[in-house]
Amino acid sequence: MSTPFYVSPQQQMADRAEYARKGIARGRSLVVLQYADGIVFVGENPSRALHKFSEIYDRIGFAAAGKYNEYENLRIGGVRYADLRGYTYDRGDVTARGLANVYAQTLGTIFSSVGEKPYEVELVVAEVGETTEQDQIYRLPHDGSIVDEHGAVAVGGNAEQISSYLDQRHRDGMTLAEALKLAVQSLSRDTNGSEREIPAERLEVAVLDRTRPQKRKFKRITGRQLSRLLEADGATTASEAEADANAEAEAEASGDSE
Numbered sequence: 001m002s003t004p005f006y007v008s009p010q011q012q013m014a015d016r017a018e019y020a021r022k023g024i025a026r027g028r029s030l031v032v033l034q035y036a037d038g039i040v041f042v043g044e045n046p047s048r049a050l051h052k053f054s055e056i057y058d059r060i061g062f063a064a065a066g067k068y069n070e071y072e073n074l075r076i077g078g079v080r081y082a083d084l085r086g087y088t089y090d091r092g093d094v095t096a097r098g099l100a101n102v103y104a105q106t107l108g109t110i111f112s113s114v115g116e117k118p119y120e121v122e123l124v125v126a127e128v129g130e131t132t133e134q135d136q137i138y139r140l141p142h143d144g145s146i147v148d149e150h151g152a153v154a155v156g157g158n159a160e161q162i163s164s165y166l167d168q169r170h171r172d173g174m175t176l177a178e179a180l181k182l183a184v185q186s187l188s189r190d191t192n193g194s195e196r197e198i199p200a201e202r203l204e205v206a207v208l209d210r211t212r213p214q215k216r217k218f219k220r221i222t223g224r225q226l227s228r229l230l231e232a233d234g235a236t237t238a239s240e241a242e243a244d245a246n247a248e249a250e251a252e253a254s255g256d257s258e
Contacts, residue, residue, distance in 0.1 A: 016111060016118045020142035023120025024066045029157030029187055030124075032063055033170060034135055034150075035179035037237065038128045038209045038217065042183035045204035053206040055218035057082040057094045059128050061208050065156025066121035066142075074103060074123065091215075096127030100138040100146050108144025118142055122155040128208035128217050132172065154186070162186045176237050177229045180205065184230070200226050209238055 007015075030043030030052055041053040041063050054062045056078050064071035081102055086094045103123055111118045123140040139147040139155060152170040154162035165186045174182070184203065188195050205221040212219065221229065221238065228241040 012114070013112075017143060020111070020118040020120050024122050024142065024156055025158075027065045027067075027156045029154055029159055029162055030063055030065055031152060031154045031162060031166065031183045031186060032124050032126055032137060032149075033152040033166070033174075033179045033183055034132060034137070034172075035174045035176050036132070037176065037211050038207055039126045039135060039137065040176060040179050040183065040208075041124075041126075041204075041206045042180060042187065043204050044187055044198055044202055046202050052204055053220075055216065056099060056125070057086065058091060058215045059208065059217050060094065060096050060099060061126045061128075061206065061218050063124040063126070063155070064121055065159075066119070070119045071121040071123065074106065074119075074121065077106070078103065078125075096125045096136045096138060100125045100140060103140050104144045104146050106144070107140060107142060111143045122159075124149075124153060124155060126208060128210045130210065158191050161189065161191065165189060176207065176241075180229050200230055207238055211237075211239070 028044045030041065032039060032041050039061065041061060043052045043063070045052050050068055052063060052065070054075050056062045056075070060082065062075055062078060064075070078099055082094045082099060085098070103125065107119060107121075107123075110116060119142055122142060125138045125140065127136040129135050137149040137153055139149050139153050141147070151172075152163070152166040154166060166182070169182055170179075184198060185195075188198055190196060203226065205226055207219055207221060208217045209219055210217060219238065221241070225238070225241040229238075
């Protein structure tokens with residue numbers, strides 16, 4: 001009879017953590033930054049259907065790096081939690097901190113369970129407040145721990161290098177255009193220090209805009225609106241970019257009709 005192979009609990013946890021980190025690192029990086037009017041999510045994503053960023057509730061956004069099927073299950077669970085809590089109690093009782101706690105319990109349980117593999121995901125849950133000081137950004141690694149972030153955070157891919165770049169250059173009170181350009185610059189830097197160009201078509205961008213009059217503050221930025229924000233002398237806010245994009249579309253439509 002052979003002796004069973006013994007692995008210490010510490011080594012098991014270390015192996016599971018290494019497995020999850022390698023899976024997350026294979027994905028593309030994404031960044032979440034505060035700016036004057038809210039929080040912006042930026043990532044390189046050539047797919048127009050498989051989103052890295054999503055709305056969870058009125059003021060809460062979700063970002064994830066890693067395996068799509070795993071973080072999509074977590075996103076759906078978060079939407080259900082938020083809807084049920086808002087319906088049962090009050091919409092104001094749905095908070096990013098409460099949602100982060102739910103995700104932390106789920107990820108922690110899966111990570112410590114020997115019967116299943118750890119999730120290869122890293123999450124960011126963000127909530128825009130009435131002022132910049134009330135904004136909340138939480139990062140949740142694969143093991144279910146919660147990190148309270150401020151200013152800017154990067155996950156997935158070469159997140160450490162990007163985080164270092166952002167920490168040196170991000171500042172309070174940036175316009176949306178400034179924050180967006182900084183995010184794209186950080187994502188354009190390869191691990192060897194060289195830079196590459198990321199076209200607007202390959203970017204996924206969304207904001208939690210506190211200036212929006214609607215209860216729901218989440219909005220995706222695409223097409224002409226995104227291009228105007230990335231231009232050197234373009235719009236500086238989401239509303240300006242939207243107005244410029246609409247004006248260009250109307251001008252093209254009138255030109256075609258003539």
